[in-house]
Amino acid sequence: MTVSTMRAGRSTVAAALALTLAGCAVGPDYRPPSLALPARYGAEPATQRPARPQLAEWWRNLNDPLLNTLIEEAVAGNLDVASAKAAIREARASRRQAQGGLFPTLDGGAAGSRTKTPSSQSAGGGSSLTTTLQAGFDASWEPDLFGGTRREVEAAVYGEQAAEEELRSTLLTLIGDVAQNYVEARGYQARAALARRTAASQRETAQLTRQKFEAGSSSAVDVSNANGLAAATSAEIPSLEASFAEAVHRLSVLTGRPPTALAPRLAAVRPIPSPRGLPAAGVPADVLLTRPDVRLAERRLAQYTAKIGQAEAALYPSVSLTGSISTTSARIGDLAKRSTIGWSWGPSVNVPLFEGGALRAAVDVAKAQRDQYFVAFRASVLTALEDVENAIVSLRKERERAGRLATSAAAYREATRLSRELYRAGTSDFLDVLDAERSLYTAEDSLLQSRVNSATDYVALQKALGGGWGRPVDPSRPDVVDGAGGPRLAASRR
Structure with a gap:
């Protein structure tokens, strides 16, 4: 090696180190996009001052201890949550793998050989044995001159953050699904109980009608109508019980159990959960911080912005030592x-x-992917705002509807009582009783459905605002623990 060659090599190494330490990185530096958002939600009264929403463990406002327990069990046992935790572990491993590209590599090796060669000095054709042993190390390092590896690490870090937001989004969806299915299960339970009570009352009316028929003060048509109404009401019970069972099955699976696991715990009749008051919605800009799907879309945008620099670095020279x-x-x-x-x-x-043109095309591909994720981020923001607006309107209007249905049910209840008394006294026609009982059942059943809708609209609003699981979740523990690891002799197969 000549002196000039050594100097040239040292100059190259010095230049590589200087560029690496200077932090040169091609490609765009990521900055969160700025979006123009409205100052308030249109579904809220203009005179009402926006208040910050209370999203931490919002389901406790439904005042149902069993629901609280089921949500905690779902967070611990749900399989989608377990899959999201594994995705975080994968993203963290990918980040560590990308970071390894910033450091030199060192490999060691050893070899040995024994050679038998004929001896030319031996008249008898003898031979000699030669043993050769060799050991050594190989090292290499590729300085990150133009920041391609650092952009890869940056993208991996954003990918890890996106996986964490994916877990939060999974938890948000899970908690909302558990709450909604629980409310619906209690609603089917209450409606089935109402159908049983109503059918029993209608059978009493049918018995009274038969007695009046036998006494000659009623017709066979009235008896048939009374029996038909009671049977029609009873026919609603099996479908309501089936819907209740399906909701229980879904709750069991959401908690990571077989479908019928929760049936004994949910068999006892409990009231439909009812939230206290209307929750505050805050301002539209809050969804940028509270909605995990919006934060996930923003982290994906950041990740694919970094990938542009990773692709552009391939256009420039690379140096290996x-x-x-x-x-x-x-x-x-x-x-x-x-x-x-x-x-x-x-x-x-x-x-x-x-x-x-392959390298330039790779840059164009990365830019097009970045643009897609930018559009996806904007779409996620608009979807979040739409979800909140819809949930606010639905909750407010459903509560108005529930109030009017309560008034209607009370009026039909009084009408049914009066019509039965008049019918017993013989001063009213049976058709009045029949119509009153049918209207009362419809009004009471509609009121129960409205209460279910109000509770599910409350759940939907909390989901739309980004309310989820606020406690720490440890994703580091694997679900599958392998047995004996490391190198070992393979078992012989027969």
Whole structure:
């Protein structure tokens, strides 16, 4: 190696180190996009001052201890949550893998051989044995001159953050699904109980009608109508019980259990959960911080912005520094003492001259992907705002409807009582009783459905605002723990 070659190599190494330490990185630096958002939600009264929503454990406002327990069990046992935790572990491993590209690599190796060669000095055609042992190390390092590896690490960090937001989004959906199915289960339970009570009352009316028919003060048509109404009401019970069972099955699966696991715990009749008051919605800009799907879309945008720099770095030259050292001897004990030692080192430069447009096309692909995620981020924001607006309107209007249905049910209840008394006294026609009982059942059933809708609209609003699981979740524990690891002899197969 000449002096000029050594100086040139040192200059190359110095330049590579200088560029690396300077932090040069091609590609755009990510900045969160700025979006124009309305100052308030249109569904809220203009005179009402926006208040910050209370999203932490919002389901406790439904005042149902069993629901609180089921949500905690679902967070601990749900399979979608377990899958999201595994995705975080994968993203963290990918980030560590990308970070490894910033450091040099060092490999060690050893080899041995024994050679038998004929001896030319032996008349009898003898031979000699030669033993050769070799050991050494190979090292290499590719300085990140234009920041391609750092952009890869940056993208991996954003990918890890996106996986964490994916877990939060999964938890938000899970808690909302548990609450909604629980409310619906209690609603089917209450409606089935109403149908049983109403059918029993209608059978009493049918019995009274038969007695009046036998006494000659009623007709066979009235008896048939009374029996038909009671049977029609009873026919609603099986479908309501089936819907209740389906909701229980869904709740069991959401908690990571077989479908019928929760049936004994949910068999007892409990009231439909009813939230206290109307929750505050805050301002539209809050969804940028509270909605995990919006935050996920923003992290994906950041990740694919970094990938542009990773693709652009391939357009520029790359420098590799490699070196090796090896020692050779005839005996193991001589490898470090009386042995032949050889070494080499030096830089290599790779300059892309002609790639048929593939590298430029890769940059264009990365930019197009970034644009897609930018549009997806904007769409997620609009969807979040739409979800909140719809939930606010639905909750407010359903509560108005529930109030009017309560008034209607009370009026039909009084009408049914009066019509039965008049019918017993013989001063009213049976059709009045029939119509009153039918209207009362419809009004009471509609009121129960409205209460279910109010509770589910409350759940939907909390989901739309980004209310979810606020406690820490540890994703580091794997679901599958492998047995014996490390190298071992493979078992013989027969």
